[in-house]
Amino acid sequence: MASNTSAPRKxxxxxxxxANISTPIANTTGKPASKTTNKRKATEExxxxxxxxxxxxxxxxxxxxxxRTKIRxxxxxxxxxxxxxxxxxxxxxxxxxxxxxxxxxxxxSASSVYVNAFxxxxxxELNGIKEPKKKVKKEDEKKATxxxxxKLDGEDEQEVPVYxxxxxxxxxxxxxxxxxxxxxxxxxxxxxxxxxxxxNVSSAVLKAFLGKKGPxxxxxxxxxYASYVFFEKIRIRDGKPKSKFREEMEKIYNGSNPxxxxxxxxxxxxxxxxxxxxxxxxxxxxxxxxxxxFN
Numbered sequence: 385m386a387s388n389t390s391a392p393r394k395x396x397x398x399x400x401x402x403a404n405i406s407t408p409i410a411n412t413t414g415k416p417a418s419k420t421t422n423k424r425k426a427t428e429e430x431x432x433x434x435x436x437x438x439x440x441x442x443x444x445x446x447x448x449x450x451x452r453t454k455i456r457x458x459x460x461x462x463x464x465x466x467x468x469x470x471x472x473x474x475x476x477x478x479x480x481x482x483x484x485x486x487x488x489x490x491x492x493s494a495s496s497v498y499v500n501a502f503x504x505x506x507x508x509e510l511n512g513i514k515e516p517k518k519k520v521k522k523e524d525e526k527k528a529t530x531x532x533x534x535k536l537d538g539e540d541e542q543e544v545p546v547y548x549x550x551x552x553x554x555x556x557x558x559x560x561x562x563x564x565x566x567x568x569x570x571x572x573x574x575x576x577x578x579x580x581x582x583x584n585v586s587s588a589v590l591k592a593f594l595g596k597k598g599p600x601x602x603x604x605x606x607x608x609y610a611s612y613v614f615f616e617k618i619r620i621r622d623g624k625p626k627s628k629f630r631e632e633m634e635k636i637y638n639g640s641n642p643x644x645x646x647x648x649x650x651x652x653x654x655x656x657x658x659x660x661x662x663x664x665x666x667x668x669x670x671x672x673x674x675x676x677x678f679n
Contacts, residue, residue, distance in 0.1 A: 434510040441503040441510070447489035449595060451501050454515075455484065458505075460562055461516035473500035487597040528565045529574040531617035539613065542579065545649030546612050547633040549599040549674050553608055556615050557594065575610035585610050599674040600656035609652045636673050650674055 434440075444451075459466055470480050475497045483497035492498050505515075538544045548556075561568055568587060576585045585606050593607035602608050619626075626634075637649050650656070656676075660668040666678045 434507065436503055436507045438507075438510065441506045444499060444502045446502065448483075448492040448498055449487065449489050451498055451505075452484060454505050455501055456558070458516065462564055463516045473497065473504050475500055487595055528563060529570060531574075531614065531621055534617040534620050536613060536616060539578075542609075544609075544613050544616070545637070546609060546652055547630055547637060547649055548612055549633070549650070549672070550593075550596065550602045550608055551599050552629065553611050553615070554594055557590075557611055560615075575607070575614045578610040578613045579606070598657060599670055599672055600650070603650060603652055603656050603674075604654070633673060636675065
């Protein structure tokens with residue numbers, strides 16, 4: 385993929401010592417160094433740090449979605465906060481928010497976030513810095529994801545009415561995965577329990593759902609229904625009230641919506657994002673509640 389190199393990129397700012405590599409490079413494995421590697425041979429040359437302006441850092445060769453994934457994984461690891469990362473790659477919060485809010489391999493290809501974030505991660509890679517992983521204690525994750533004390537109507541039949549849009553559930557998932565006490569693997573394992581062993585919500589299924597955009601985009605995904613049930617249980621467990629949007633959804637999907645084969649809630653069985661049959665001159669539009677209107 386070609387990168388935007390029409391204007392010189394501003395140098396990235398240093399906000400973390402992790403972005404600077406000393407010579408020689410320190411042990412980043414977390415394991416004690418073996419005795420055979422404690423001493424450097426007299427003839428061994430010290431490793432030279434690769435500069436951020438190296439051509440390999442400037443030629444973007446991965447998609448926008450892949451860069452977004454790298455950013456989310458990096459932030460979720462806790463190595464930097466969002467504001468610190470924005471300073472490190474020298475972009476504004478608005479540019480960052482716009483880029484991260486897009487979906488698609490080429491969506492955001494003209495953004496400075498795309499180019500600068502790629503350079504940031506490639507620079508770390510070339511200098512031997514491994515991608516950070518979120519460190520989570522099993523007991524902490526088990527406590528955070530435990531909703532076994534909550535039972536919902538229709539749960540056994542996998543018929544819990546859904547009163548959130550796909551976009552709202554995606555927001556909740558992304559926010560939840562920033563919790564330092566949970567992992568994506570643990571989350572997938574927990575929401576899979578919704579199906580009682582009938583289905584497994586894998587990381588690939590979750591990733592595919594998160595990669596979509598739109599109120600009803602992904603409404604038949606197992607990740608959508610299972611995540612909704614999980615977050616509804618957490619809301620009840622924690623004693624939190626329903627949001628205004630949730631209450632509006634309950635009024636809209638009260639059983640009178642002809643597009644829902646079950647009656648209550650948004651359908652999770654039939655795809656709601658098209659295609660649509662239209663009269664000549666009409667164009668379909670899906671509002672923020674997932675309702676189809678024709679203009």
